[in-house]
Amino acid sequence: xxxxxxxxxxxxxxxxxxxxxxxxxxxxxxxxxxxxxxxxxxxxxxxxxxxxxxxxxxxxxxxxxxxxxxxxxxxxxxxxxxxxxxxxxxxxxxxxxxx
Numbered sequence: 479x480x481x482x483x484x485x486x487x488x489x490x491x492x493x494x495x496x497x498x499x500x501x502x503x504x505x506x507x508x509x510x511x512x513x514x515x516x517x518x519x520x521x522x523x524x525x526x527x528x529x530x531x532x533x534x535x536x537x538x539x540x541x542x543x544x545x546x547x548x549x550x551x552x553x554x555x556x557x558x559x560x561x562x563x564x565x566x567x568x569x570x571x572x573x574x575x576x577x
Contacts, residue, residue: 480482491571499554502550503547503550503551506543506546506547506550507543507544507546507547509543510539510540510541510542510543511536511539511540511543512539512547513539514535514538514539515532515536516538517535518531518532518533518534518535518536519531519532521535539572
């Protein structure tokens, strides 16, 4: 008796690809904020300030993370557009009867 397969990747491929993109964007944003948080705390501890640099670097982390996420989204949408144009050109060749 063959073991039961719980997850069929081929059947759920679009869903898993979308989930991977969302997870990547979320981790990018969180990583940027957490990295800047630690840098801000390190500078605050070194200079003896009371959270000024932590607050500043958190804001910079949010802005920087948003910029990176925006660029990733643009890259994903541009690659999707190129794929659709390529498929459209191939379909047009087949309709005209040329190879």
